[in-house]
Amino acid sequence: xxxxxxxxxxxxxxxxxxxxxxxxxxxxxxxxxxxxxxxxxxxxxxxxxxxxxxxxxxxxxxxxxxxxxxxxxxxxxxxxxxxxxxxxxxxxxxxxxxxxxxxxxxxxxxxxxxxxxxxxxxxxxxxxxxxxxxxxxxxxxxxxxxxxxxxxxxxxxxxxxxxxxxxxxxxxxxxxxxxxxxxxxxxxxxxxxxxxxxxxxxxxxxxxxxxxxxxxxxxxxxxxxxxxxxxxxxxxxxxxxxxxxxxxxxxxxxxxxxxxxxxxxxxxxxxxxxxxxxxxxxxxxxxxxxxxxxxxxxxxxxxxxxxxxxxxxxxxxxx
Amino acid sequence: xxxxxxxxxxxxxxxxxxxxxxxxxxxxxxxxxxxxxxxxxxxxxxxxxxxxxxxxxxxxxxxxxxxxxxxxxxxxxxxxxxxxxxxxxxxxxxxxxxxxxxxxxxxxxxxxxxxxxxxxxxxxxxxxxxxxxxxxxxxxxxxxxxxxxxxxxxxxxxxxxxxxxxxxxxxxxxxxxxxxxxxxxxxxxxxxxxxxxxxxxxxxxxxxxxxxxxxxxxxxxxxxxxxxxxxxxxxxxxxxxxxxxxxxxxxxxxxxxxxxxxxxxxxxxxxxxxxxxxxxxxxxxxxxxxxxxxxxxxxxxxxxxxxxxxxxxxxxxxx
Amino acid sequence: xxxxxxxxxxxxxxxxxxxxxxxxxxxxxxxxxxxxxxxxxxxxxxxxxxxxxxxxxxxxxxxxxxxxxxxxxxxxxxxxxxxxxxxxxxxxxxxxxxxxxxxxxxxxxxxxxxxxxxxxxxxxxxxxxxxxxxxxxxxxxxxxxxxxxxxxxxxxxxxxxxxxxxxxxxxxxxxxxxxxxxxxxxxxxxxxxxxxxxxxxxxxxxxxxxxxxxxxxxxxxxxxxxxxxxxxxxxxxxxxxxxxxxxxxxxxxxxxxxxxxxxxxxxxxxxxxxxxxxxxxxxxxxxxxxxxxxxxxxxxxxxxxxxxxxxxxxxxxxx
Numbered sequence: 001x002x003x004x005x006x007x008x009x010x011x012x013x014x015x016x017x018x019x020x021x022x023x024x025x026x027x028x029x030x031x032x033x034x035x036x037x038x039x040x041x042x043x044x045x046x047x048x049x050x051x052x053x054x055x056x057x058x059x060x061x062x063x064x065x066x067x068x069x070x071x072x073x074x075x076x077x078x079x080x081x082x083x084x085x086x087x088x089x090x091x092x093x094x095x096x097x098x099x100x101x102x103x104x105x106x107x108x109x110x111x112x113x114x115x116x117x118x119x120x121x122x123x124x125x126x127x128x129x130x131x132x133x134x135x136x137x138x139x140x141x142x143x144x145x146x147x148x149x150x151x152x153x154x155x156x157x158x159x160x161x162x163x164x165x166x167x168x169x170x171x172x173x174x175x176x177x178x179x180x181x182x183x184x185x186x187x188x189x190x191x192x193x194x195x196x197x198x199x200x201x202x203x204x205x206x207x208x209x210x211x212x213x214x215x216x217x218x219x220x221x222x223x224x225x226x227x228x229x230x231x232x233x234x235x236x237x238x239x240x241x242x243x244x245x246x247x248x249x250x251x252x253x254x255x256x257x258x259x260x261x262x263x264x265x266x267x268x269x270x271x272x273x274x275x276x277x278x279x280x281x282x283x284x285x286x287x288x289x290x291x292x293x294x295x296x297x298x299x300x301x302x303x304x305x306x307x308x309x310x311x312x313x314x315x316x317x318x319x
Numbered sequence: 320x321x322x323x324x325x326x327x328x329x330x331x332x333x334x335x336x337x338x339x340x341x342x343x344x345x346x347x348x349x350x351x352x353x354x355x356x357x358x359x360x361x362x363x364x365x366x367x368x369x370x371x372x373x374x375x376x377x378x379x380x381x382x383x384x385x386x387x388x389x390x391x392x393x394x395x396x397x398x399x400x401x402x403x404x405x406x407x408x409x410x411x412x413x414x415x416x417x418x419x420x421x422x423x424x425x426x427x428x429x430x431x432x433x434x435x436x437x438x439x440x441x442x443x444x445x446x447x448x449x450x451x452x453x454x455x456x457x458x459x460x461x462x463x464x465x466x467x468x469x470x471x472x473x474x475x476x477x478x479x480x481x482x483x484x485x486x487x488x489x490x491x492x493x494x495x496x497x498x499x500x501x502x503x504x505x506x507x508x509x510x511x512x513x514x515x516x517x518x519x520x521x522x523x524x525x526x527x528x529x530x531x532x533x534x535x536x537x538x539x540x541x542x543x544x545x546x547x548x549x550x551x552x553x554x555x556x557x558x559x560x561x562x563x564x565x566x567x568x569x570x571x572x573x574x575x576x577x578x579x580x581x582x583x584x585x586x587x588x589x590x591x592x593x594x595x596x597x598x599x600x601x602x603x604x605x606x607x608x609x610x611x612x613x614x615x616x617x618x619x620x621x622x623x624x625x626x627x628x629x630x631x632x633x634x635x636x637x638x
Numbered sequence: 639x640x641x642x643x644x645x646x647x648x649x650x651x652x653x654x655x656x657x658x659x660x661x662x663x664x665x666x667x668x669x670x671x672x673x674x675x676x677x678x679x680x681x682x683x684x685x686x687x688x689x690x691x692x693x694x695x696x697x698x699x700x701x702x703x704x705x706x707x708x709x710x711x712x713x714x715x716x717x718x719x720x721x722x723x724x725x726x727x728x729x730x731x732x733x734x735x736x737x738x739x740x741x742x743x744x745x746x747x748x749x750x751x752x753x754x755x756x757x758x759x760x761x762x763x764x765x766x767x768x769x770x771x772x773x774x775x776x777x778x779x780x781x782x783x784x785x786x787x788x789x790x791x792x793x794x795x796x797x798x799x800x801x802x803x804x805x806x807x808x809x810x811x812x813x814x815x816x817x818x819x820x821x822x823x824x825x826x827x828x829x830x831x832x833x834x835x836x837x838x839x840x841x842x843x844x845x846x847x848x849x850x851x852x853x854x855x856x857x858x859x860x861x862x863x864x865x866x867x868x869x870x871x872x873x874x875x876x877x878x879x880x881x882x883x884x885x886x887x888x889x890x891x892x893x894x895x896x897x898x899x900x901x902x903x904x905x906x907x908x909x910x911x912x913x914x915x916x917x918x919x920x921x922x923x924x925x926x927x928x929x930x931x932x933x934x935x936x937x938x939x940x941x942x943x944x945x946x947x948x949x950x951x952x953x954x955x956x957x
Contacts, residue, residue, distance in 0.1 A: 043690040052362040054391050058383070064696070065743060068720045072692050072747035075718035080394035082387045084404060085722060095558070097597035100604075105384060105596060108619035109391035239733070277743060278735035285738075300746035371681040373710050377702070399713035401706045403723060414877070416916035419923075424703060424915060427938035428710035 015313050016127045018136040020145045020181050025188040032153050034308035035301070038077075046307075047078035049316035056110035057083035058102070059137070060117045065278065066137050066147075069299075070114045073306035077316060082110065088118075099123065103130035112314055133313040141175055141244060147276055148181035150305040154298040155234055158272045164191035168228055170257050171238035171282060174202040175245070178276040179238055183208075187217040195222040195232065199253035202240070225256070229266035235259070237275045237282055260284035267292060274298050334632050335446045335453040339464045339503040347504060351472050353627035354620070357396075365626075366397035368635035375429035376402035377421070378456070379436045384596065385456050385466075388618075389433045392625035396635060401429065407437075418442065422449035431633055452632040460494055460563060466595055467500035469624040473617040474553055477591045483510035487547055489576050490557035490601060493521040494564070497595040498557055502527075506536040514541040514551065518572035521559070544575070548585035554578070556594045556601055579603035586611060593617050653951050654765045656774040658783045658822040666823060670791050672946035673939070681714075684945075687954035689716035694748035696740070697775070698726040698755045703916065704775050704785075707937075708752045711944035715954060720748065726756075737761065741768035750952055771951040779813055779882060785914055786819035788943040792936040793872055796910045802829035806866055808895050809876035809920060812840040813883070816914040817876055821846075825855040833860040833870065837891035840878070863894070867904035873897070875913045875920055898922035905930060912936050 038046065055074040059067050062085060071081045099115075099122050106113055112133040117123050120142025127134040138144045156162050167186065169179050173196055183204075186192045194217060196204055203209075204219075213219055222228045229235065240254055259273060264287050267273070275283060275295040287293050310316070357365065374393040378386050381404060390400045418434075418441050425432055431452040436442050439461025446453040457463045475481050486505065488498050492515055502523075505511045513536060515523055522528075523538075532538055541547045548554065559573055578592060583606050586592070594602060594614040606612050629635070676684065693712040697705050700723060709719045737753075737760050744751055750771040755761050758780025765772040776782045794800050805824065807817050811834055821842075824830050832855060834842055841847075842857075851857055860866045867873065878892055897911060902925050905911070913921060913933040925931050948954070 047690060052366060052395070054394060056387060056391075064722045064725055065740075068694060068722070068744060069747055071720040072694075072718075075692060075720070076690070080391075081720075082390040082394070082400075084383045084387070086405065086724065087383055095562070095597050096599040101597060102384075104615050105618045106387060108615065109388055109622050243733070278733050278739060280734040296742050296746065299743045303747050371685060371714070373713060375706060375710075399710075401709040401713070401719075403702045403706070405724065406702055414881070414916050415918040420916060421703075423934050424937045425706060427934065428707055428941050 016134040020184040031308045035304040039304045049077045051078035053079040053111040057114045058087045060088040099126040107131040144177045147178045148185045150302040163189045165233040166193045167234040168195040168232040169236045170197040172202045172240045173198045173204040175241040176238045193218045197222040201250040337455040344507040350627045354623040358623045368396045370397035372398040372430040376433045377406045379407040418445035426450040463496045466497045467504045469621040482508045484552040485512045486553040487514040487551040488555045489516040491521045491559045492517045492523040494560040495557045512537045516541040520569040654772040663826040669946045673942040677942045685716035687715045691717040691749040695721035695752045696725045737764035745769040785816045786823045788940040801827045803871040804831045805872040806833040806870040807874045808835040810840045810878045811836045811842040813879040814876045831856045835860040839888040
């Protein structure tokens, strides 16, 4: 059961996943265990879980990777998929329709709606009238809760636990919504220490940092990589969100936060490098074949985590 | 059997639905009854009707809603769907290919083609060479026959009959193709009275009005809403098609034709408000929860009507 | 087994089809025979061959026809399809991601990737790291191997053999990648004679002509149509690739290479006209109903050839 924040809880019996705010550690573990189970099921058994359901994917902000991941997950569970890869251009949004109306109408055809939208608040509000589960697949500079879930799932699979780990998050901590959602989930686990590694202008927003600390997450600014990297369990690298920068000055110092063979050599043998992908030049491809490079496995974990979330919200276990 | 106009009739045994011109009242009732039947069938039985067929959706004029409605309908009947959400940009249309060639070629892969196109006459002509059923999903300022069918179906479901009703059509009667197709179907039913409510510049095209009257439809211009609304059974509201206006002057007086709590209070208790959607501001969301607001149910009826049309044209009953 | 060129061969057990360079006559015949078999199988049997697999279609250069052909083929074999009809606009390509990363990530969700890309070399390189089969669906001015395969298959079906035929290729031999890939496959068959018919500026690139001759293909420049056409078995007509021309001068003389009733009358009774489609004005529609006009049958053959290639590369026969 999703409880806590109204945005994530049941409304008239319908459960959504639009923010990480209302999640509990129990939610996270339930989905991680379900993901583990689903990846072991034979193809034919899997295809029974959501047989005949229709999942709609509405991408107002295009993202081929995330969309294909959700659609593959739905199809492997036996569901049908109807989708819009460029909803903002190709739909009634241009005519002035509200997202709330879209959810009510598409909810008449589909059993769940996966939506990526440029405006974070709009999605939360609109979900409140949706007759079917709404799943946030990324909302502007706001949240990306399924990415956070697959990130935590990857940490758990790779290292065997989440609690007590030292996680360094690196790169664009200002605009990178995946980091924001991830930290909001990590705060649910005891003993997590987070070190922030970023160019001067791209730090975590101050209000977010204050809130996370108030809720018990140990957050600290990092120093030189040579000091930090030898002590981390997880290095979570991110792409500079160039398309969201308001000034080129924000890029100053970004080149120091790339991962290449030198940085790799600083990491402990058991550590793992994660990245939400796509990457541009912030991880050297020479790193790809090192067993600590977990980012392609992370992408595959996304498939199973999204299967788990769809299956749970739609009651794929026969409820 | 579709008979009457050549555009709708059989050609070499292939039946299309490209215009409402050739439809008979028997066609309308057959599809409405079939829609009623299909909505009662269990998921697994439904999925047998068009199992293994391929439906292509080609949208030269984007419309996420209509496309998802057709695709959901096809998938629930067990068909596969291949689609182009932005066919005019992403296809050979840019290279100068004719729609007739597209129909012949896509007809080699698909068992039916659902097409939305900006040019009404083109679709009628091109259908004549198509080896598989062509279904018009909206043609420029022209027709939108499946919308008309779901509108009539909604009237029938909500009020128990179609004949003898008083229907007010409101808003943009000049460019609104859904109104044109709807009136062309309503003329098949005896005793229908239609009242036209519209800004001065957005009335029904004169030649269309003349033709409908000549074919027996009772058409009259409406007066103040306070006089008309208390006497209607159906209030069919439409959006101003701003993207088709040729002058801003055409908007003069449009603000009088909105539905809010005041207008709602004028309607009889049994009356119903329909709207083809999307809406912008012509229906106040405060009206949504009134039982007379039928437009979200209408959207759901669209799913079943499109299932009925696909099923009938493709012989889903085993013929 | 695909052997020969590294681009087409196995890599870690994964077979791709990115170029025709490594193909053998045995590959061609295996696929043609498999296409023949697949077109005779009942729908339900067909749907077992790739049941539960996921095929991704990534079109960085839009092409509705080719995409729908591949997607229909995959769906009829029982596979699921996830796709991007406009990948370059709607994806991480805009953010600077490499195609190699895309293949590794999408390969985590999908069992094969069908890709159309504007940059020929990129695809060959990226395929080398792909964990699943990559199928080239057209690469800029480069290759289009599945088109070549369906062309050869059409010749074989229409005329009963490939070896020893006289094939005239006409139109834009400079930019038309389908011609380049077709000639590269025809060179595998003994006794083929090829006559080139083209505007002065749109001949076959000289290095390509030299290479094909060196590998044993009989290539000759054609003279007046009145001399050439009565002696051909196959007339392969192509569209001028106006979007790739660098100067309007390249169009000089193009109007002589159209096929109308006059040219049709010059062809032997057993000859066949092929065209990769779309056509613009280079074949008069008056020719369409002549039994020698094979281009619409050719489009249908494309469906079965793509089924054969998918089935073979993904082991649809149960291997």
